Amino acid sequence: MKKLFLIIGAPGSGKTTDASIIAKNNENIVHYSTGDMLREEVGSGSDLGKEIESYISKGALVPLQIIVNTIVSAINQAPVDVVLIDGYPRSVEQMNAFDTLVEKEDNIDLLSVIEVRVSQDIAKERILGRAADAKAGEERSDDSIEVFWDRMKIYTDPLEEIQAFYTEKNLLKVISGERALEVVVEDMEGFVKSKI
Ligand code: AMP
Numbered sequence: 001m002k003k004l005f006l007i008i009g010a011p012g013s014g015k016t017t018d019a020s021i022i023a024k025n026n027e028n029i030v031h032y033s034t035g036d037m038l039r040e041e042v043g044s045g046s047d048l049g050k051e052i053e054s055y056i057s058k059g060a061l062v063p064l065q066i067i068v069n070t071i072v073s074a075i076n077q078a079p080v081d082v083v084l085i086d087g088y089p090r091s092v093e094q095m096n097a098f099d100t101l102v103e104k105e106d107n108i109d110l111l112s113v114i115e116v117r118v119s120q121d122i123a124k125e126r127i128l129g130r131a132a133d134a135k136a137g138e139e140r141s142d143d144s145i146e147v148f149w150d151r152m153k154i155y156t157d158p159l160e161e162i163q164a165f166y167t168e169k170n171l172l173k174v175i176s177g178e179r180a181l182e183v184v185v186e187d188m189e190g191f192v193k194s195k196i
Helices: 015-025 034-044 047-056 064-077 092-104 120-135 145-156 159-168 181-195
Strands: 002-009 029-033 082-086 108-117 172-176
Touching: 002 015, 002 181, 015 029, 015 082, 015 181, 029 034, 034 047, 034 064, 047 064, 064 082, 064 092, 092 108, 092 159, 108 159, 108 181, 120 145, 159 172, 172 181
Parallel strands: 002 082, 002 108, 029 082, 108 172
Antiparallel strands: none
């Protein structure tokens, strides 16, 4: 049985960094980022990767079936039982698709959806910092101010509905991402460990 945590947060919230540190600290926990998995496929140069890149470079969401396949295969292939996935769900459609899937699957137990919350100002500062790093050599096609606002809007539009859905199921946990990295990590790690 896979014990799953979904982690959501605005671009620049730090969700991927937080979750990857937690996985590094704990050998019984593994972490996958939807953005990183999609970028890996892009990096492979496959036809699927080319299709994915056409969405990522615009800051748009990749189609439902692609992202569902990506996370389901990550969960199934995870080498340990506790799985953190950040970057999903990002739409009401994705949330509903996953809900149906988890109901059918005996193998997945969704323990919580963690929202890493930051203000839009902080998110913007962090993304623009990353855009400067990207110019210095890191590879992300979507860390620019133009694409930032599209990504932010895509994140915030369905957020209330997603929050309401998981609050109703008693699964939503909000963590402030505006504090120092170590503090956010400690908070999230403590929460995850309290649930497993
Ligand atoms: P991230 O690294 O989480 O900011 O994701 C980078 C990009 O990957 C997003 O802007 C989307 O184009 C794509 N992506 C990541 N997660 C998802 C998802 N759950 N659904 C659709 N597209 C996604």
